[in-house]
Amino acid sequence: MKFKKLSINNFRGVKKLEIDGLKNVNIILGKNNSSKTSILEAIFLLVGSLNPEILLRINQFRKLSFNEQDDFRLVFNNLKFDENIIIEGNQDADTHKILEIRPTSQNKNFTQNKKTINAEDLKELDFDSHPDDLSINQLTFLSKYKEKHSKEKTVESKLLFRNGQFNSEIGNIRTALSERAVFLTQSLDMSVNLEKELEDLIVSKQIDLVIEALNIVDENIKDITFGRNRLIYIDVGMTRMIPINLMGDGVRRMLVVILSIYNAKGGIVVIDEIENGIYFSTLNKLWRSILVTANKCNTQVFITTHNYETIKSLKECLSNLDSSFDDTNLFKENIKVFTIRKLNDGNHKSYPFNYSELENAINEDLELR
Structure with a gap:
């Protein structure tokens, strides 16, 4: 099930919130303490x-x-x-x-x-009608x-x-309607079993799909496999394969994101603070990988960020899609940005931006958060 509309009531810091017009890839934007993570948690709870x-x-x-x-x-x-x-x-x-x-x-x-009430219990007067326990x-x-x-x-x-x-x-x-959701936290420490997810793709002979997505980030990546002690190794065209731990946290995080989208085919992936552990210069390529992989796997993605530079990199990614993409308009139509703000009455409100509105807002240097 892909959601077109979401409603959250009385969960965590959210008293009431409605988000309408959801797309395949949805970015939840807002300042700190605007309940962005709570929205992802609500989606995760709903699916599961x-x-x-x-x-x-x-x-x-x-x-x-x-x-x-x-x-x-x-x-x-x-x-x-x-x-x-x-x-x-x-x-x-x-x-x-x-x-x-x-x-x-x-x-x-x-x-x-x-409850048994003794006379001793009545010595102290209580003017509250609510039960004690x-x-x-x-x-x-x-x-x-x-x-x-x-x-x-x-x-x-x-x-x-x-x-x-x-x-x-x-x-x-x-007889229940059951889908799969994957939650990627800021640290990814508890979000996904990377080795297990990778092993499933290798055994099912689908690892080429992941390598294809990773080539958007690094065209030198030729293969991914396991080495000694179940350590993940990546072939970048050198005489020996390189342990993923030597390639930096950014590569590992990108691999986790791509694997999660593949393994949640037809389901939902939620990603909290996507820019954590990713250099700004790599964000553009990461956005491309997410757009391509989500479209190919029919996976709905929800992403939070409070970083304006991250949104700018998304706009640049969509603006610079080249002829290697079959239908650039499809990617632009399948993405939506929602700014979340808390109102004076305690409720939350979402403000949607499609690609054209996002592009205009960034070009005019408007505050989106």
């Missing part, structure tokens, strides 16, 4: 809504950890359980996917609300999906904290 353990994973991406049940608040807007989290993605009017996360209380004996130790995930010419279906899953540990209960996924 049948697996409640993803909630633990996105906290791990931020180097956070759930140590007690009250940590469930970390994913709710303003750290409050007042409203459910609702994330919706629409492909069209008749095809959509919705994730609703409800905070609930649950224990083994279903006696949590029973609203112990939220379970999140219920309702994954709702509807395809054209079919009824809406709902799969219920649960994430429960009890006795110091988490337990998940995954609903019936046999």
Whole structure:
């Protein structure tokens, strides 16, 4: 499923946000603390809504950890359980996917609300009508999906904290709409198993597709394989192959991006702060690789950045597409930039820019973030 519209409510720092007119490659632009990463997390949760353990994973991406049940608040807007989290993605009017996360209380004996009140408890007056203990130790995930010419279906899953540990209960996924999403964090440390992804392509004899994409970055790359101790080696035309670790973090990051897009064919890849670890002079080539690979693999990509130079490099990449591309207009039509801003009422708003609008804004030196 490729999303054309996204709606996020009550998740992390996002009280309410709608993004309409999504394309194949979408760039989420905004200043620091504009909830760009939260948008990527919401997309990741929505695509993987049948697996409640993803909630633990996105906290791990931020180097956070759930140590007690009250940590469930970390994913709710303003750290409050007042409203459910609702994330919706629409492909069209008749095809959509919705994730609703409800905070609930649950224990083994279903006696949590029973309470014995002694006279001693009444000595201290309390003028608050709210119960003293609203112990939220379970999140219920309702994954709702509807395809054209079919009824809406709902799969219920649960994430429960009890006795110091988490337990998940995954609903019936046999009849569910399931896609694949890959989350690439700023550091990539926990995002993807590079060796496993590369091995799958080598075994399936599809590594040439990756080399073709990497040639946009470095035309000297001839081959990629494994050496001693499972170290990745790259052939750049010298007498010996070079370990990827000697080629710099930029090459490794670009390889991870390209591999992820290939391995998520028909699914979604989200990339946080794409410019991290990439030299500005290489960004133009990286954009080309992403555009070509995403189009070839039918993968929808969401990318965040707060760097104006990164957006300028995108504009330059699109402006300078040469005759080696079959249809330059196709790439320009399949990309969209969205500036995210927080309003005074606490809601967020997206401001879309197609290629022509992006080009004009940069030429006029307008502030896009």
